Amino acid sequence: MTVYGVGLGPGQADLITVRGKRVLETVDTVYSPGRLSRSVVREYVPESKLGDLDFPMTRDPDKLRAAWREAGRAVADGAAEDDVAFVTLGDPNVYSTFGHLRRTLDTFHPAVDVEVVPGVSAVTAFATALGVEIEAGTGLSLREAADGAAPTGPERMILFKVTDAVATDEKLTAAGYDVRYGRRLFMEQGETVVTSDPTEVAERDYYTLAYAEKHGLDRDLATADFDAETERSA
Structure with a gap:
């Protein structure tokens, strides 16, 4: 069996x-x-x-x-x-x-x-909840950040187990990251929180994650915007 x-x-x-x-x-x-x-x-x-x-x-x-x-x-x-x-x-x-x-x-x-x-992982669910687009060609690193840990290096990171968001935020901000937090995303148990303020998720909760992105990161996104001259000649 x-x-x-x-x-x-x-x-x-x-x-x-x-x-x-x-x-x-x-x-x-x-x-x-x-x-x-x-x-x-x-x-x-x-x-x-x-x-x-x-x-x-x-x-x-x-x-x-x-x-x-x-x-x-x-x-x-x-x-x-x-x-x-x-x-x-x-x-x-x-x-x-x-x-x-x-x-x-x-x-x-x-x-x-x-x-x-397989099941829907927080790796993908977080993107919808936080309104983050992980575009083609993006490098994305998965890390743990329990007890105030703040791994650095990659341009974009998903951090799991953020159990001391305030300490983690201080370190990541000093290292040049913009950070957003999500707590109990797409969960029926407990309150869902999406915020850029670490004090709103300061209470320890195993089901808190963060998305950290290097400040001022350049993006080269495909777009459906065209200038007026190109539209008229199409």
Whole structure:
């Protein structure tokens, strides 16, 4: 049988893909790593199909490895009888907890088949929410910025896990970046915030990201504007 890693999208239930919805409706059990992903899944499957997995709130590597090994065992046992799914917000292959499960299954349960169902990632959802155009030829770097970190270098960056926006903003501004922030974008849980003021997202929240662009960056965009003489002769 197969373990499906299903991307749920950024958090709004109607942004799950058609394929993801079909998998959730056909598998025997759906495992969720957290409260938010579970709330999306409930829109598509009954509570009786949801499997419980325990993930401790700790950074202790030994405890985390033990938790993932136990989770892998539970999911593999479920897949021995029927197809099952493990769901995650965003896309399973982009900054996702699903990577931990897949590595655990590969190591301890190599006979289990794993298939990924892509989801709408914050990498793409942020562009719509913040009104940012990522034009053809753009170089874009993905970085983490937890606890006030402020990576620099690339002309454009998407920063995940911005948990101290004020400190991050001070450093990026000093390095010559214009920064915009988005919190809980396309999520049904919590308040969505889009702002250039870091104090509006000063309260720590794991689901905060930022778009940083070098100040005064030149753009060479294709355009549909034509001068009057060219229009008359067309």
